[in-house]
Amino acid sequence: xxxxxxxxxxxxxxxxxxxxxxxxxxxxxxxxxxxxxxxxxxxxxxxxxxxxxxxxxxxxxxxxxxxxxxxxxxxxxxxxxxxxxxxxxxxxxxxxxxxxxxxxxxxxxxxxxxxxxxxxxxxxxxxxxxxxxxxxxxxxxxxxxxxxxxxxxxxxxxxxxxxxxxxxxxxxxxxxxxxxxxxxxxxxxxxxxxxxxxxxxxxxxxxxxxxxxxxxxxxxxxxxxxxxxxxxxxxxxxxxxxxxxxxxxxxxxxxxxxxxxxxxxxxxxxxxxxxxxxxxxxxxxxxxxxxxxxxxxxxxxxxxxxxxxxxxxxxxxxxxxxxxxxxxxxxxxxxxxxxxxxxxxxxxxxxxxxxxxxxxxxxxxxxxxxxxxxxxxxxxxxxxxxxxxxxxxxxxxxxxxxxxxxxxxxxxxxxxxxxxxxxxxxxxxxxxxxxxxxxxxxxxxxxxxxxxxxxxxxxxxxxxxxxxxxxxxxxxxxxxxxxxxxxxxxxxxxxxxxxxxxxxxxxxxxxxxxxxxxxxxxxxxxxxxxxxxxxxxxxxxxxxxxxxxxxxxxxxxxxxxxxxxxxxxxxxxxxxxxxxxxxxxxxxxxxxxxxxxxxxxxxxxxxxxxxxxxxxxxxxxxxxxxxxxxxxxxxxxxxxxxxxxxxxxxxxxxxxxxxxxxxxxxxxxxxxxxxxxxxxxxxxxxxxxxxxxxxxxxxxxxxxxxxxxxxxxxxxxxxxxxxxxxxxxxxxx
Numbered sequence: 246x247x248x249x250x251x252x253x254x255x256x257x258x259x260x261x262x263x264x265x266x267x268x269x270x271x272x273x274x275x276x277x278x279x280x281x282x283x284x285x286x287x288x289x290x291x292x293x294x295x296x297x298x299x300x301x302x303x304x305x306x307x308x309x310x311x312x313x314x315x316x317x318x319x320x321x322x323x324x325x326x327x328x329x330x331x332x333x334x335x336x337x338x339x340x341x342x343x344x345x346x347x348x349x350x351x352x353x354x355x356x357x358x359x360x361x362x363x364x365x366x367x368x369x370x371x372x373x374x375x376x377x378x379x380x381x382x383x384x385x386x387x388x389x390x391x392x393x394x395x396x397x398x399x400x401x402x403x404x405x406x407x408x409x410x411x412x413x414x415x416x417x418x419x420x421x422x423x424x425x426x427x428x429x430x431x432x433x434x435x436x437x438x439x440x441x442x443x444x445x446x447x448x449x450x451x452x453x454x455x456x457x458x459x460x461x462x463x464x465x466x467x468x469x470x471x472x473x474x475x476x477x478x479x480x481x482x483x484x485x486x487x488x489x490x491x492x493x494x495x496x497x498x499x500x501x502x503x504x505x506x507x508x509x510x511x512x513x514x515x516x517x518x519x520x521x522x523x524x525x526x527x528x529x530x531x532x533x534x535x536x537x538x539x540x541x542x543x544x545x546x547x548x549x550x551x552x553x554x555x556x557x558x559x560x561x562x563x564x565x566x567x568x569x570x571x572x573x574x575x576x577x578x579x580x581x582x583x584x585x586x587x588x589x590x591x592x593x594x595x596x597x598x599x600x601x602x603x604x605x606x607x608x609x610x611x612x613x614x615x616x617x618x619x620x621x622x623x624x625x626x627x628x629x630x631x632x633x634x635x636x637x638x639x640x641x642x643x644x645x646x647x648x649x650x651x652x653x654x655x656x657x658x659x660x661x662x663x664x665x666x667x668x669x670x671x672x673x674x675x676x677x678x679x680x681x682x683x684x685x686x687x688x689x690x691x692x693x694x695x696x697x698x699x700x701x702x703x704x705x706x707x708x709x710x711x712x713x714x715x716x717x718x719x720x721x722x723x724x725x726x727x728x729x730x731x732x733x734x735x736x737x738x739x740x741x742x743x744x745x746x747x748x749x750x751x752x753x754x755x756x757x758x759x760x761x762x763x764x765x766x767x768x769x770x771x772x773x774x775x776x777x778x779x780x781x782x783x784x785x786x787x788x789x790x791x792x793x794x795x796x797x798x799x800x801x802x803x804x805x806x807x808x809x810x811x812x813x814x815x816x817x818x819x820x821x822x823x824x825x826x827x828x829x830x831x832x833x834x835x836x837x838x839x840x841x842x843x844x845x846x847x848x849x850x851x852x853x854x855x856x857x858x859x860x861x862x863x864x865x866x867x868x869x870x871x872x873x874x875x876x877x878x879x880x881x882x883x884x885x886x887x888x889x890x891x892x893x894x895x896x897x898x899x900x901x902x903x904x905x906x907x908x909x910x911x912x913x914x915x916x917x918x919x920x921x922x923x924x925x926x927x928x929x930x931x932x933x934x935x936x937x938x939x940x941x942x943x944x945x946x947x948x949x950x951x952x953x954x955x956x957x958x959x960x961x962x963x964x965x966x967x968x969x970x971x972x973x974x975x976x977x978x
Contacts, residue, residue, distance in 0.1 A: 413738025451973030458483030705750030
């Protein structure tokens with residue numbers, strides 16, 4: 246991996262020279278920097294935040310025709326989440342699937358992906374767009390015992406803001422965002438260099454009992470004249486996530502988590518230069534790695550065939566980017582232009598060793614790599630009562646995967662799909678029109694994609710695939726009164742097939758199955774409506790009701806298209822287009838500032854979904870059951886306290902694709918948190934999750950587990966964590 250060799254050296258070289266330069270520059274020589282939209286604030290503001298992801302321009306979340314969650318820097322600090330699953334745990338229509346790690350060396354990938362990705366309103370995986378500073382997070386990929394997730398590529402301690410956008414995002418960002426998008430913004434020097442400071446920093450240390458982890462992070466920012474810089478780093482040393490299982494036997498009947506050592510390290514550096522009053526450059530270097538060593542005790546068989554399984558996994562992501570920002574509010578035609586060029590390398594490598602009693606021991610190694618090169622540029626033009634935004638995005642992703650192992654029976658090494666260059670190029674235009682009490686936001690995008698495979702080393706018949714799509718969007722907001730403001734948005738989306746879906750090829754007739762490519766695979770398309778009402782009452786109560794209906798055609802799914810799972814007639818797996826799919830639901834949200842310092846918030850979401858193949862409706866298992874939450878926060882002097890109650894209905898057997906699946910019952914969980922500020926510099930934060938040590942199962946973490954006698958004997962292995970404590974000490978200077 247090209248970017249992994251010198252991240253620390255680059256970070257230091259970018260950031261620390263300004264520490265010496267600032268000693269010769271008086272504080273008055275640097276003009277005061279305005280706080281960024283994600284700058285720290287001690288007041289809770291769950292509605293009314295600024296969003297950029299909804300329209301790619303700054304707008305209040307109350308002034309966009311759809312549902313957006315915004316978490317600013319202060320909220321991220323207060324939550325002190327260990328990962329995306331923790332951060333979004335109280336969102337009623339969002340989840341992060343993460344199954345118990347009970348994989349095997351050669352057969353099952355169960356739980357090996359860690360935090361797999363994001364589920365938004367019932368769709369998940371690569372159908373959700375995930376971005377860090379506008380750069381796409383690597384895709385997830387699974388094949389046999391290999392499973393690479395997405396959510397663990399993100400370092401939360403480096404973030405200044407997070408936004409979750411519901412509904413198709415293709416008009417703004419192109420392919421992949423059928424369900425919505427997660428947009429993350431990392432820290433910049435301006436987030437720390439406020440009030441005219443030329444030096445500022447923040448540091449944190451903490452521990453968490455849920456995975457017996459210790460962690461630390463720090464960020465330093467420097468300013469000197471037209472130059473500014475930031476260096477940020479974090480480290481975490483943890484273990485397996487606890488559950489409520491109590492069977493510790495070292496075999497397949499085990500329900501306690503398998504022992505794991507998980508080490509995570511991240512570093513980031515930024516260097517900014519203000520060319521003149523209107524032009525600014527910002528360079529970024531970032532690197533993250535996560536290592537997991539697991540003693541897979543649950544893979545030991547009671548028959549004595551398998552004596553032990555060891556696994557070692559590693560994921561890495563590194564990127565270099567350069568942003569140019571032009572801004573002149575008095576310019577006649579173009580007031581703002583933002584251009585970003587970037588290179589991102591990522592790799593997931595998974596290795597397993599299986600000790601067998603009579604047969605030869607086995608090893609398996611799987612790798613999945615991406616090299617993403619891209620350009621994005623966007624401009625804004627302010628006209629009378631309207632704002633035009635327009636731009637282009639282009640990227641080229643070189644995707645590779647390889648599977649190897651011993652003993653070599655002639656099938657290794659092999660590629661599950663050919664090395665592929667995946668090209669995306671698109672252009673968009675959007676107009677934000679203010680007409681009296683109405684805001685109308687039409688937008689249109691043209692996108693072209695192409696998959697160019699290389700046949701070298703690939704045993705199948707590689708095919709090239711290309712196509713284009715036009716995705717419109719129209720939103721309307723009516724400011725009828727402060728109390729009631731209706732809105733509606735219609736949007737279309739599309740998602741191009743992934744390289745492994747088009748050119749998937751593997752043969753194992755001895756085990757009775759083969760996987761074949763599909764050169765006729767079509768892109769997925771979405772047609773979405775969201776209607777809602779939102780309003781305010783005396784600036785103390787804010788509320789929102791919304792309903793959505795998302796319809797999909799050419800929905801991609803891997804299905805058995807032939808065969809009977811016999812060596813003489815192997816089952817044939819293939820990615821195909823289903824006729825259609827549909828997800829519809831309703832949501833409600835309210836925030837009430839009861840008294841100065843006392844804030845209440847509540848939300849509830851319910852959705853249903855199904856797919857259709859050959860005229861037969863089948864429930865979509867990725868749709869979550871009804872969820873609701875009630876939260877409270879109280880601040881007085883240096884103290885702040887939080888309480889959250891989350892309720893989830895049980896998953897009904899009629900809402901899953903097969904009667905053989907385990908369906909968990911309803912549950913209620915209460916979390917408590919608190920914060921004490923010693924002074925302007927130091928503060929301590931503590932949280933107790935699952936206060937009453939409730940034993941329960943999240944649907945996203947058991948989806949696919951059978952309810953037969955064998956699976957039910959170990960179902961406690963998939964329970965959510967019991968009562969856990971997390972404490973951290975933070976310093977801001």
